[in-house]
Amino acid sequence: MRAIFALVDCNNFYASCERVFNPKLEGQPVVVLSNNDGCIIARSNEAKALGVKMGAPFFQVRDFLREHAVHVLSSNYALYGDMSHRVMTILHRLEPDVEVYSIDEAFIRFTQARNQSLVACAHSLRTVVRRETGIPVSIGIGPTKTLAKLANRLAKKDASWDGVLDISSHPDPDSLMASVEVGDVWGIGHKSAERLKASGISTVLALKDVDPSWMRRHFTVTGFRTVMELRGVAMVPMEEQPPDRKSVACSRSFGERVRSLAELNEALSSHVATAAQKLRSQGLVASCLNVFLMTARLAGDNVHFTDNRTVELPEASSHTPTLIHYALGCLKGMFRQGTDYRKIGVVFTGLVREALASRQPTLFDPGRSDRMDSLMKTVDQVNARWGRNTLRFGAMGFGGRWQMKQGRKSASFTTRWDELPLVRAS
DNA sequence: TCTGGGGTCCTAGGACCC
């Protein structure tokens, strides 16, 4: 049997997560804001129907949202991450070949013969996920990942499919492709869509029928792959064991403008601590560290000035105090008095598996790195049990103007004991 | 006043080498 791909995609994921713990939001327009309550990053169907645009700056649509009684929430990534994990666990339980593609999407490869149709299998997956998590999903099926993505999009848009569409069993796939804009294909972004349209290619069907070598010439190998995938030739394989990350980063815009080195130090230390924890959770150590700094928009100018410094560490590490030390060194070299800053961040690169990293015992204190390891392990365990930042490093401070604005956040229902939802029987 | 954050891949161009 030829491999068939399915894409399972959670509907309006962030809005759906909020609804699971706040059923009053059911049937209501809901939007979720980016960090710092900056712009809109998720919308319920009702909000989409009102014409609320993805990525719209919140301050521009605030009045409109109020007039239409739209529920506005700050993002709650602890909740979404945990709900995502629950959904993915179910998929892994029910299917052998699963690739978690993003926080709300997974590819499944159907290879074995089944006594049910694939569409029937997909419907039962959908039912189980809904019953056990409360999250609605749509499933698209096709001979390539790109076609599965397309099928998913169609399944979501047209309620008559009841959440599942197998594009290869459709009597007229060309008519489906003709109904979708070229920019809606996986891999064709804003810029490429514009250029394709300028060449008279405006639908998915037209893109499928483009000469692949022309595509290769004008849109590089990625464009070529997309055309082949639309023709049913699989060029993007499953990745069930995701390769190790090549970089790990943490950055945030400030809640308010920041001018003092002391505050920058605190913010940067916090971001380093977050990113270092991410390194440890994946068993990685970094050999290189980059700090970047972004100024506020200059008056009458639309560009942000950014500066960055990179330092190579003498020894690859995931030890928070060590990494904070080097990061603060980079910052000190960049800081300019009298400048309004808006964002700071850290990027770790040159990542290697901790087990493979060569450890040079320090001549005068050979047990030092072992002690650092067990300290970090303890910190991680305490924070996992009692909540983020229960144990923290002095350099991180206790929050100031640099902390982001999140005025409308729901509780961490599933990840903090003190925020568990209460159920009262009467 | 107010527009997120974290990733990956690809290409062009420069430096360098033989």
Added chain:
DNA sequence: TCTGGGGTCCTAGGACCC
């Protein structure tokens, strides 16, 4: 005034994804 061919490595920037 002329000025090869081929290779590697690195970086910056662009484009894309969610």
